[in-house]
Amino acid sequence: MPRKIALITGITGQDGAYLARLLLKKKYIVHGIIRKSSSFNTARIDEIYEDPFKKKKSLILHYGDMTDFSSINSIVSKVKPDEVYNLAAQSHVAVSFKNPEYTTDVNALGALRLLESIYQNNLKKTKFYQASTSELFGNPKYKIQNEKTPFYTKSPYGTSKLFAYWITKNYRESYNMFASNGILFNHESPLRGETFVTKKITKAITKIYKKKQDCLYIGNLNSKRDWGHAKDYVYFQWQILQQKKPMDVVVSTNKQYSVRQFIEECCKHIGWNIKWKGRGLNEVGYILEKRRKKIIIKVSKAYFRPNEVESLRGKSLLAKQKLKLKLKYSFKDIVKEMMDDDLKKIEYE
Ligand code: NAP
Ligand code: G4F
Numbered sequence: 001m002p003r004k005i006a007l008i009t010g011i012t013g014q015d016g017a018y019l020a021r022l023l024l025k026k027k028y029i030v031h032g033i034i035r036k037s038s039s040f041n042t043a044r045i046d047e048i049y050e051d052p053f054k055k056k057k058s059l060i061l062h063y064g065d066m067t068d069f070s071s072i073n074s075i076v077s078k079v080k081p082d083e084v085y086n087l088a089a090q091s092h093v094a095v096s097f098k099n100p101e102y103t104t105d106v107n108a109l110g111a112l113r114l115l116e117s118i119y120q121n122n123l124k125k126t127k128f129y130q131a132s133t134s135e136l137f138g139n140p141k142y143k144i145q146n147e148k149t150p151f152y153t154k155s156p157y158g159t160s161k162l163f164a165y166w167i168t169k170n171y172r173e174s175y176n177m178f179a180s181n182g183i184l185f186n187h188e189s190p191l192r193g194e195t196f197v198t199k200k201i202t203k204a205i206t207k208i209y210k211k212k213q214d215c216l217y218i219g220n221l222n223s224k225r226d227w228g229h230a231k232d233y234v235y236f237q238w239q240i241l242q243q244k245k246p247m248d249v250v251v252s253t254n255k256q257y258s259v260r261q262f263i264e265e266c267c268k269h270i271g272w273n274i275k276w277k278g279r280g281l282n283e284v285g286y287i288l289e290k291r292r293k294k295i296i297i298k299v300s301k302a303y304f305r306p307n308e309v310e311s312l313r314g315k316s317l318l319a320k321q322k323l324k325l326k327l328k329y330s331f332k333d334i335v336k337e338m339m340d341d342d343l344k345k346i347e348y349e
Contacts, residue, residue, distance in 0.1 A: 007031045007079050009066060009114065010087030014191045015131070017044035019085060019234040024048060024058055026238075031079045033064040033072075033088065044191050066110030067102075069117070076117040083241050085129045086114050089161075092195060093135060094305050096157035107160035108167075115171045115179065125178075127241045130168040132181040133161050134226070134252070138309040146250055146315045147183070154307045169248070178246045182237050185252035185314045188334055189230040190341035197259055198227065198338060205266045206342040208296050212349070215296055219303025221260040221283065224311040228253045229329035229337075239323045247322065252314025257331055263297060265335045270343075 006023050010016045011032030023030050034042065042049065042061075050059045062079075064071035066088045076084075089107045090096060096103040111130055118126050137145040139152035153159045165181050172179040192199040200216075207213035228251070236251045257265075260276070263285060267274040272287045274296070285297030319325035329337075 004028045004082045005031065005079060006083045006085065007033070007076070007081035008085045008087060009033045009064075009110075010089060010131075011061070012041050012044055013087060013089075013091070014044070014189060014193065014230050015187075015234055015237070016085075016087050017191055018189070018231050019087070019237060020045060020059065021048060022234055022238060028083075029058055029060070031060045031062060031075070031081065033066075033075060034061050035065055036063055066106045066113065069113045072110075072113050073117040073120070076114070076123070077121050080121070080123060081126055083127045083129070084114065084118065085131075085237060085241075086111055086164075087131045089131065090157070092193070093155050093157045093309075094303070095195075096155050096160070097306050100156035103156050104160045104163075107157065108163035111164035112167050115167060115177070118177065119171065119175055127178040127246075128168065128171075128180070129237055129241050130164055130179065130181045131237075132165045132168075132183045132248070133158070134183060134185040134250075134312045134314060135309060136162055136165060136183065137312065140310060143311070144254075144313050144315050145252075147248060147318055154309050155305065158309070165248070172246050178241075180240045180243075180246040181248040182240050183248065183250045183314075184233055184237075185226040185228060185250070185312060187228045187230040187233040188338065190338055191230065192338070198262060198334075201259075201263055201266055202335070202338040202342045205263070205270070205296070206339065206346050209270050209272075209343075210346050212346065215298055217298050217300040217303065218259065218263075219300065219305070220308060220310075221263075221299065222258055222310070223308060224256045224258045224313070226252045226254070226256050226313045227262070227331060227334060228327060229334050232327045232329055236319065236323055236325060243322060247318070249318050249322065250314050250316045251319050251323075251325065252316045253327060253331070254313065254315055255331060256311070256313040262335065265332065266339055269335060269339045 090103040135158040138154040204216035
């Protein structure tokens, strides 16, 4: 049996790094697209990196950019992948308000460029996975979201992903392509980017614990998310492309916690009992140190968004049915793994 060939855009990101490991374990030949950067941007895949001069390689990296059709098209035509995982994105919601045009170019037109390249190269058997998102939902009327919940995006990021969702469906329906949307809810891990709220919190709390930082400035403490683990979720990205038919499917834990609860759980992990006082921008979180109040959390306006998805909680019935969705990591497991990892790393800083 010839080895399957996968192409991953965004291989240097959190999900790309876990997915590449999974596919290599499954004996795929994995091609990844990386961006030119003035400093190294491959830290998350250094462990699996292969010498480009090695004869039989399982991991091959190509320079390319989602904003540049010629680079995407030249890679797709050379690699002729069996499976394409489109994970590349300007994935930060708050940043998308500052860079709306660039976010749209990468996330919306990027998906279009990739689909069009598969189509133009006549790769009829290639399967396509689009990294869709729970940010497509935003209407507070729907407390629990599934595949039938109407979309209501609240940011340039969400709206760029809405285009990508629909263009994926358009290519599926127009050209009979195997093109699927995984509507994934938030997923975290020690590899999470440091400006996303979970990693920002675990990193800061371990620093405060080790007396390398005084206090953490945070935004909306009451925002609620359905947090899963990236390692669990990339398995279902792969599963989505192993189905007989393409589909659009929600992957979530069906549970929900607030940013405040995430902070409380991190504190609990190191034996701190955090308490809150004040309201709104004046709210603080404190611990007792030698019977004195030590403020470790302050709220800052700088981290509020012009518009917010206040509450996300997915119901993944379809995934349970079709993909046999079963998750290994609980909310507590995620916090524990991220905190332990940051506590270990801080020793080397
Ligand atoms: P991430 O860590 O931010 O990774 C994004 C990847 O995209 C990185 O490899 C990045 O490269 C690459 N990239 C950014 N702009 C690019 C461009 N112009 N051309 C080529 N590559 C570019 O994101 P993630 O958490 O792994 O998420 C993976 C995908 O799932 C994203 O599309 C995200 O929007 C979506 N998603 C994520 C979640 C979640 O909770 N994590 C939930 C739902 C959907 P650099 O390393 O060079 O920056
Ligand atoms: O960690 P976040 O930045 O993730 P967000 O906005 O939910 O987006 C992530 O999940 C999406 C799936 O739903 C992905 F599509 C997207 O690519 C990304 O991976 O923020 C989570 C919540 C928000 O409500 C935010 O307002 O935390 C709140 N928050 C409060 N203080 C903060 C902060 N977020 C960040 N990044 N930084 C803060 O200081």
